[in-house]
Amino acid sequence: MIALVDCNSFYASCEQVFRPDLQGKPVVVLSNNDGCVIAANKEAKALAHIPMFQPVFKIKNILKANNVTCFSSNYTLYADMSQRVMDTLREFSPIVEEYSIDESFVDLSHYNNDELDEIAHKIKERVHKNTGVPVGVGVAKTKSLSKMANKFAKKIPENNGVFVVDSEEKRQFLLSSAKVKDIWGVGRKHTIRIENTGAKTALDFANTNLAWVRKELTVVGERLWRELNNLPCLELVTETSVKKGIGTAKSFGKKLADYSIISEATSFYVAEVADLLRQQGSAAGCIEVFLQTNYFSNSDNQYSNKIIITLDTPTNSTIKLTKEALKGLKKIYKPGYRYKKVGVNLFNLVPENQVQTSLFYEEHKSESKELGKVIDALNSKFGKNKVKLATVGNREKDWALIKEHRSPRFTTQWSELLTIGGKTSSIKL
DNA sequence: TCTGGGGTCCTAGGACCC
DNA sequence: TCTGGGGTCCTAGGACCC
Numbered sequence: 281m282i283a284l285v286d287c288n289s290f291y292a293s294c295e296q297v298f299r300p301d302l303q304g305k306p307v308v309v310l311s312n313n314d315g316c317v318i319a320a321n322k323e324a325k326a327l328a329h330i331p332m333f334q335p336v337f338k339i340k341n342i343l344k345a346n347n348v349t350c351f352s353s354n355y356t357l358y359a360d361m362s363q364r365v366m367d368t369l370r371e372f373s374p375i376v377e378e379y380s381i382d383e384s385f386v387d388l389s390h391y392n393n394d395e396l397d398e399i400a401h402k403i404k405e406r407v408h409k410n411t412g413v414p415v416g417v418g419v420a421k422t423k424s425l426s427k428m429a430n431k432f433a434k435k436i437p438e439n440n441g442v443f444v445v446d447s448e449e450k451r452q453f454l455l456s457s458a459k460v461k462d463i464w465g466v467g468r469k470h471t472i473r474i475e476n477t478g479a480k481t482a483l484d485f486a487n488t489n490l491a492w493v494r495k496e497l498t499v500v501g502e503r504l505w506r507e508l509n510n511l512p513c514l515e516l517v518t519e520t521s522v523k524k525g526i527g528t529a530k531s532f533g534k535k536l537a538d539y540s541i542i543s544e545a546t547s548f549y550v551a552e553v554a555d556l557l558r559q560q561g562s563a564a565g566c567i568e569v570f571l572q573t574n575y576f577s578n579s580d581n582q583y584s585n586k587i588i589i590t591l592d593t594p595t596n597s598t599i600k601l602t603k604e605a606l607k608g609l610k611k612i613y614k615p616g617y618r619y620k621k622v623g624v625n626l627f628n629l630v631p632e633n634q635v636q637t638s639l640f641y642e643e644h645k646s647e648s649k650e651l652g653k654v655i656d657a658l659n660s661k662f663g664k665n666k667v668k669l670a671t672v673g674n675r676e677k678d679w680a681l682i683k684e685h686r687s688p689r690f691t692t693q694w695s696e697l698l699t700i701g702g703k704t705s706s707i708k709l
Numbered sequence: 710t711c712t713g714g715g716g717t718c719c720t721a722g723g724a725c726c727c
Numbered sequence: 728t729c730t731g732g733g734g735t736c737c738t739a740g741g742a743c744c745c
Contacts (some may be wrong), residue, residue, distance in 0.1 A: 309715040311712090312714070313712090313713075314711085315712055315713060316712065334712085336712085337710080380716095380744080381745075467742060467744085469742065469743090470743085492713085501741085524716095526715095527716090528715085529713095531713075
């Protein structure tokens, strides 16, 4: 049996752990640039009219009228809290799949079926005790069912955040109480196709003809259908897999026309992705740079372009990648536009120790490689970005994300530890 | 004035090879 | 007039997830 443990409105819960004064009050967390609502606690959800991904400026009045506390997203804090949750889950099982920052599949096959209900409640209580974060627990024979059990656990108050599918009756009950669109892995398009067959509930879908499912929804649909019928098709993935591509793309804090500032932002993002690349021990064979204006705007002239540069030899050197990226940026940049976003993607990744050197590659043990190592060492000792390339410049404030209401990084920075009677960084709009 | 970011998996179709 | 068939690799795009 498999448990799916999912943190309740995770980002908002993390903020509340350090702000006990906000217990029972509405809290939301905003996306980069404080653009959209990306998490809302149950008090905020209860207000309704706060749909996820709504731009903040459209619902500012509602937030204000209801005294909703808003936070900029603080990923450093959330990532650290997430690890604490995961560590607690490992006390219950050696096999844990970290599915996302706020949810995990936990293998419970070493427990007897009649213990599962008790174990599920224990998981919930211990995570809350250790981290302050509330979670829901769904238990079933397959990942897809445990995912749905988890949703159901949270939806019905009497479940108290836990639902265990340990009988055929409960499986049918669970599936018949979920609509087609609530099935994990069924999105907008698939919902339409499935509902066109007359199916209304997840149980209807599980009872439809498999050949139809295979034909219309491909193998992905077939696996899902089997999983809902208690036949496990999806294994728990415990090894963190090596990424196939690494990228970053962020909107600027304001629109930018000036090439030199955009190139500084680009350099900054290259350094960021190159760092991730080295951390996983890969080298990139290709680098893509793209640039775009604000496509929401009706008044601005629109332009977007991208360029993909194939490198002679795969590399993970920030210096080389920056050089290539800026060459590319120069080619696609056109003056006269107000740009909103720049992005960098690395792909064709290979293990760094298996790099095929090209015929003309002469710098096997180049100076830039040694230099890169020294820079990494300095940055890991003195803090991120303390040493950087001059191309990054020092005008970060001119392009960086807006995070007006970020809470302190309570758990990862000594200088930002929780203080009693300390200042707060959230705001009432 | 103000609209997120980072992923995975699968399929169809084109290019190319023998 | 008649013009094969099978295979691989790559890419773009669709669909979905958090």
